[in-house]
Amino acid sequence: MSKPGVTQIISTRIPTQYGEFRLCYYNNTVDRKEHLAFVTGQVSGAEDVLVRIHSECFTGDVLGSRRCDCGEQLDRSLQLLARQGQGVLVYLRQEGRGIGLLEKLRAYNLQDQGYDTVDANLLLGHGADERDYSLAARILEDLGVQSVRLLTNNPAKIDALRREGIRVSDRQPLEVTANADNHAYLQTKMQRMEHLLQLPPIATITPARPIHELEPTD
Numbered sequence: 001m002s003k004p005g006v007t008q009i010i011s012t013r014i015p016t017q018y019g020e021f022r023l024c025y026y027n028n029t030v031d032r033k034e035h036l037a038f039v040t041g042q043v044s045g046a047e048d049v050l051v052r053i054h055s056e057c058f059t060g061d062v063l064g065s066r067r068c069d070c071g072e073q074l075d076r077s078l079q080l081l082a083r084q085g086q087g088v089l090v091y092l093r094q095e096g097r098g099i100g101l102l103e104k105l106r107a108y109n110l111q112d113q114g115y116d117t118v119d120a121n122l123l124l125g126h127g128a129d130e131r132d133y134s135l136a137a138r139i140l141e142d143l144g145v146q147s148v149r150l151l152t153n154n155p156a157k158i159d160a161l162r163r164e165g166i167r168v169s170d171r172q173p174l175e176v177t178a179n180a181d182n183h184a185y186l187q188t189k190m191q192r193m194e195h196l197l198q199l200p201p202i203a204t205i206t207p208a209r210p211i212h213e214l215e216p217t218d
């Protein structure tokens with residue numbers, strides 16, 4: 001079987017609160033999804049480029065859901081890349097660890113019945129994690145990145161990229177804030193998915209107060 005291929009269709013300037021990025025839109029030979037690279041600084045030919053491979057999470061990235069750490073990780077990554085003045089965020093459309101939004105929402109309902117994030121996926125007939133990083137690797141190659149410092153807490157992601165021929169020179173942790181809504185989710189990632197996280201005990205976390213209970217500011 002031939003290697004999956006990607007073609008950059010367009011690159012456009014996107015100023016953000018952290019600095020200026022270029023959004024690169026890719027077509028590929030595997031699926032019809034809009035995989036993207038968000039690039040700052042000069043990365044072509046560069047070694048040890050700070051890279052975040054982010055998997056789409058509509059609920060976390062767009063709605064700011066506190067069930068997971070995705071929104072915070074996305075924000076923090078952009079901040080770190082901009083501060084570095086050089087880096088790439090590859091945005092892969094692998095919603096719900098590859099099972100899609102509809103199935104992820106079903107998995108959330110199972111989690112509300114007491115199943116953890118892994119068992120919920122299995123109960124729905126999916127793998128615990130169905131993601132594939134071959135297109136991310138091809139995008140990094142297309143951008144001319146020579147080696148990467150990967151922003152992740154997930155060692156499986158490093159292994160997957162290395163199997164795709166990407167030189168990962170280092171891992172940079174992406175610290176997240178534990179809250180009452182994501183604590184069990186983060187704990188499962190540590191215990192069942194080998195994520196490298198440090199979690200405070202649940203007893204030390206104060207539950208968030210609903211916004212309507214907060215004091216008015218004026």
Ligand SMILES: Nc1nc2c(ncn2[C@@H]2O[C@H](COP(=O)(O)OP(=O)(O)OP(=O)(O)O)[C@@H](O)[C@H]2O)c(=O)[nH]1
Nearest residue numbers: 055056057068094095096097104107117152153154
């Ligand atoms: N199936 C499923 N997917 C989820 C759930 N919560 C978040 N996701 C998806 O998980 C993906 C993010 O992956 P994570 O496992 O949180 O983290 P990671 O990308 O492997 O690791 P990091 O690089 O450390 O962030 C996104 O595609 C989310 O949509 C869940 O409960 N069930």
Ligand SMILES: [Zn+2]
Nearest residue numbers: 057060068070
């Ligand atoms: Zn998420």
